[in-house]
Amino acid sequence: MTAITANRVNNVLTLIGLTWFTPVIRMISGENPRQELVQLWRLLGIPVVAFAVFLGLWSHLAQQVETSLGKIPGPVGVYEEAVSLWEDHKIQREKEAAFYERQERRHAKKLAADPNAEVKWRTYTGKPSYVDQIFTSLKTVFMGFLIATAFAVPIGILCGLSPLFNAAMNPLIQIFKPVSPLAWLPIVTMVVSAVYVSNDPMFEKSFLNSAITVTLCSLWPTLINTSVGVASIDRDLVNVGRVLKLNWMTKVTKMVLPSALPLIFTGLRLSLGVGWMVLIAAEMLAQNPGLGKFVWDEFQNGSSHSLGKIMVAVFTIGIIGFLLDRVMQTLQGLLTFSDKR
Amino acid sequence: MKHTSKTKRSFLKTLTAAVVAVGLGGATAMPAGAAELELEKEELKFGFIKLTDMAPLAIAYEKGFFEDEGLFVTLEAQANWKVLLDRVIDGQLDGAHMLAGQPLGATIGFGTQAHIITPFSMDLNGNGITVSNEVWAKMKKHIPHQDGKPVHPIKADYLKPVIAEYKAEGKPFKMGMVFPVSTHNYELRYWLAAGDIHPGFYSKSDISGQIKADALLSVTPPPQMPATMEAGTIHGYCVGEPWNQQAVFKGIGVPVITDYEIWKDNPEKVFGITKEFADKYPNTTLAMTKAMIRAAMWLDENNDANRKEAVKILSRSEYVGADYEVIANSMTGTFEYEKGDKRPLKDFNVFFRYFATYPYYSDAVWYLTQMRRWGQIPEGKSDGWYHDIAKKVYRPDIYLKAAKLLVDDGVAAKKDFPWDTDGFRAPQSEFIDGITFDGKKPNDYLTKFSIGLKKNQVVVGADVQG
Numbered sequence: 001m002t003a004i005t006a007n008r009v010n011n012v013l014t015l016i017g018l019t020w021f022t023p024v025i026r027m028i029s030g031e032n033p034r035q036e037l038v039q040l041w042r043l044l045g046i047p048v049v050a051f052a053v054f055l056g057l058w059s060h061l062a063q064q065v066e067t068s069l070g071k072i073p074g075p076v077g078v079y080e081e082a083v084s085l086w087e088d089h090k091i092q093r094e095k096e097a098a099f100y101e102r103q104e105r106r107h108a109k110k111l112a113a114d115p116n117a118e119v120k121w122r123t124y125t126g127k128p129s130y131v132d133q134i135f136t137s138l139k140t141v142f143m144g145f146l147i148a149t150a151f152a153v154p155i156g157i158l159c160g161l162s163p164l165f166n167a168a169m170n171p172l173i174q175i176f177k178p179v180s181p182l183a184w185l186p187i188v189t190m191v192v193s194a195v196y197v198s199n200d201p202m203f204e205k206s207f208l209n210s211a212i213t214v215t216l217c218s219l220w221p222t223l224i225n226t227s228v229g230v231a232s233i234d235r236d237l238v239n240v241g242r243v244l245k246l247n248w249m250t251k252v253t254k255m256v257l258p259s260a261l262p263l264i265f266t267g268l269r270l271s272l273g274v275g276w277m278v279l280i281a282a283e284m285l286a287q288n289p290g291l292g293k294f295v296w297d298e299f300q301n302g303s304s305h306s307l308g309k310i311m312v313a314v315f316t317i318g319i320i321g322f323l324l325d326r327v328m329q330t331l332q333g334l335l336t337f338s339d340k341r
Numbered sequence: 342m343k344h345t346s347k348t349k350r351s352f353l354k355t356l357t358a359a360v361v362a363v364g365l366g367g368a369t370a371m372p373a374g375a376a377e378l379e380l381e382k383e384e385l386k387f388g389f390i391k392l393t394d395m396a397p398l399a400i401a402y403e404k405g406f407f408e409d410e411g412l413f414v415t416l417e418a419q420a421n422w423k424v425l426l427d428r429v430i431d432g433q434l435d436g437a438h439m440l441a442g443q444p445l446g447a448t449i450g451f452g453t454q455a456h457i458i459t460p461f462s463m464d465l466n467g468n469g470i471t472v473s474n475e476v477w478a479k480m481k482k483h484i485p486h487q488d489g490k491p492v493h494p495i496k497a498d499y500l501k502p503v504i505a506e507y508k509a510e511g512k513p514f515k516m517g518m519v520f521p522v523s524t525h526n527y528e529l530r531y532w533l534a535a536g537d538i539h540p541g542f543y544s545k546s547d548i549s550g551q552i553k554a555d556a557l558l559s560v561t562p563p564p565q566m567p568a569t570m571e572a573g574t575i576h577g578y579c580v581g582e583p584w585n586q587q588a589v590f591k592g593i594g595v596p597v598i599t600d601y602e603i604w605k606d607n608p609e610k611v612f613g614i615t616k617e618f619a620d621k622y623p624n625t626t627l628a629m630t631k632a633m634i635r636a637a638m639w640l641d642e643n644n645d646a647n648r649k650e651a652v653k654i655l656s657r658s659e660y661v662g663a664d665y666e667v668i669a670n671s672m673t674g675t676f677e678y679e680k681g682d683k684r685p686l687k688d689f690n691v692f693f694r695y696f697a698t699y700p701y702y703s704d705a706v707w708y709l710t711q712m713r714r715w716g717q718i719p720e721g722k723s724d725g726w727y728h729d730i731a732k733k734v735y736r737p738d739i740y741l742k743a744a745k746l747l748v749d750d751g752v753a754a755k756k757d758f759p760w761d762t763d764g765f766r767a768p769q770s771e772f773i774d775g776i777t778f779d780g781k782k783p784n785d786y787l788t789k790f791s792i793g794l795k796k797n798q799v800v801v802g803a804d805v806q807g
Contacts, residue, residue, distance in 0.1 A: 088658075297658065309658075
């Protein structure tokens with residue numbers, strides 16, 4: 001492997017956040033193996049050891065706590081619950097297939113009796129499996145995040161460009177930024193119930209309630225970062241724009257946005273993180289069938305498996321949050337200019 | 342092997358029956374009561390609270406009774422009774438497993454105002470009153486024993502000295518119930534008052550229900566009862582299963598009495614829908630009532646032979662979700678009081694026998710009398726008013742129509758339903774205090790209680806006037 005290709009592979013890996021891979025590449029491309037091994041130990045070995053220590057401590061300490069639902073499950077218990085959730089997912093899929101098969105027979109019978117009969121396909125009515133719930137949560141968070149972005153970026157740009165507008169918005173931003181999702185939710189619920197009335201709704205109300213709550217809480221980091229990014233644009237660039245007599249639209253799209261992009265992305269990353277965190281609470285209360293409701297239902301079940309399942313959810317939430325952040329980081333790397341590449 | 346061939350055969354049987362029915366329907370105009378109804382709405386969403394008495398819904402779904410009627414039903418657990426009621430009222434849910442007092446309370450406007458009706462009673466009995474270990478230890482000293490075990494039923498008389506003790510120490514004695522208009526609230530109050538413990542009045546201006554109270558009652562959602570008691574926020578509670586047995590299993594409390602012993606075969610949950618829904622979708626309403634009657638029959642069939650299977654279904658996380666053993670403890674003909682003190686109690690959960698699913702007017706009247714007794718209905722009302730409200734909310738007409746369709750389909754027998762009743766049960770006297778209830782004379786009934794509002798009495802401030 002030549003140094004150049006190694007470098008390229010390396011850049012891609014760094015971009016998607018797999019920095020620990022770098023020493024391996026370097027070793028393959030023939031650089032000082034000893035030095036690279038040390039590097040590998042630092043980047044990969046230490047985290048792995050730390051995680052192992054964490055698992056050990058967890059399984060030891062979990063044994064000490066006796067709750068009314070039994071002992072707190074250790075890593076093995078949680079792993080078993082994860083497996084059983086996966087098995088349950090497969091069972092649900094089979095039931096779903098059986099459901100459609102029954103419907104097909106039903107339709108066939110109906111059509112045999114009357115070829116002009118109208119047959120309607122019903123979607124599966126059973127419970128969502130754990131995997132379905134993860135996707136519901138992802139859908140909800142992205143819906144809320146997209147709405148938030150659609151408002152936050154334009155308002156942020158205006159704030160950054162016009163000190164006057166910024167002064168007007170500032171108090172509102174400061175007041176609403178620290179409000180908890182749990183405070184927004186009742187208001188959102190009532191407003192959605194009153195405003196969103198239709199016979200054949202495209203979205204479930206519970207879905208909208210959760211998504212809008214996410215929006216209200218995840219709006220602020222993007223808004224603030226965008227306005228800071230826009231405001232701190234290089235004076236020289238502004239002057240060049242003035243000399244070239246660029247119109248407003250061109251100025252925004254060609255100058256302001258590109259130079260503010262890194263900060264906008266930082267804002268978006270933070271927003272998505274906040275949104276994901278807030279979502280779980282919103283789902284618990286709004287009864288949106290995602291991970292939040294899963295946790296709440298298991299808490300209510302109070303069975304001997306409940307704690308284990310809730311812990312599976314905790315890890316799922318954590319890992320997905322981490323992945324979302326990585327995805328945003330990668331996007332940021334791809335779309336913005338930086339000196340490092 | 343044997344099992345498969347049997348299911349296959351029964352499947353073929355249903356298939357031929359269905360084909361014949363469809364054939365007939367195509368040939369002539371649908372005769373009344375034949376096979377499938379013309380449904381106005383086929384996709385439905387029903388809510389429930391995680392309690393074993395939601396069983397008819399789970400069974401109707403899992404055994405395909407809803408689908409047999411052409412209904413595609415989604416069942417969804419709700420966070421608490423308030424959320425459930427609100428979602429039925431604003432149409433997010435088409436119907437729900439409700440407390441008997443909820444349709445009545447909503448219709449007379451106590452809490453949220455909406456006209457809710459019920460074509461189907463879901464079960465009899467099924468609740469219990471549990472106290473914390475600490476309270477039990479203090480109570481137990483006063484309870485007479487036989488063969489080393491406390492004699493049941495345990496009256497609230499034995500709780501009275503414990504409450505006096507708390508009072509002397511200046512500590513409030515708190516108990517949980519699940520909702521202001523819940524059967525549990527009234528049963529707990531009935532039991533306390535029968536033991537001369539005042540459970541408190543409601544008034545027009547104070548709806549906490551704690552005026553003049555010796556025991557302070559407050560609302561906690563059923564599944565959170567054990568945890569709330571464990572945390573010491575309440576000293577006891579009245580709730581449906583499996584949350585009393587859960588306390589036994591967790592070792593955090595002791596059930597002292599079941600509602601079966603407070604009032605033998607008392608009506609418990611109902612299935613509630615808005616009047617609007619029933620008017621707009623009459624055939625759908627009939628079809629779902631049919632499916633639920635079949636589920637109730639299945640639950641009590643062959644001397645409760647199916648209960649174990651039902652428990653297995655209910656213990657799944659999407660339904661009640663508690664452990665199999667906990668649910669089985671009360672659903673399979675027994676009830677465990679103190680740990681290890683398991684006694685037979687066959688009728689703890691009744692889903693079909695004794696005409697359990699028929700919505701009797703007299704049941705509605707009983708709940709209304711209790712609302713009056715404790716001031717939720719702040720002023721005196723005439724006997725006629727009680728009967729009018731009962732007839733507005735309880736709808737045996739729909740129930741009997743559905744029952745007739747089932748008899749015509751050959752699924753149910755004629756003797757399973759009370760065709761000739763006027764909707765009032767014969768006067769009942771199997772209450773813990775021995776007082777007789779006659780649904781036809783609610784005001785007369787109210788005068789028999791030593792604690793409680795009667796005639797034209799009104800609670801003003803902290804006093805009873807009139």
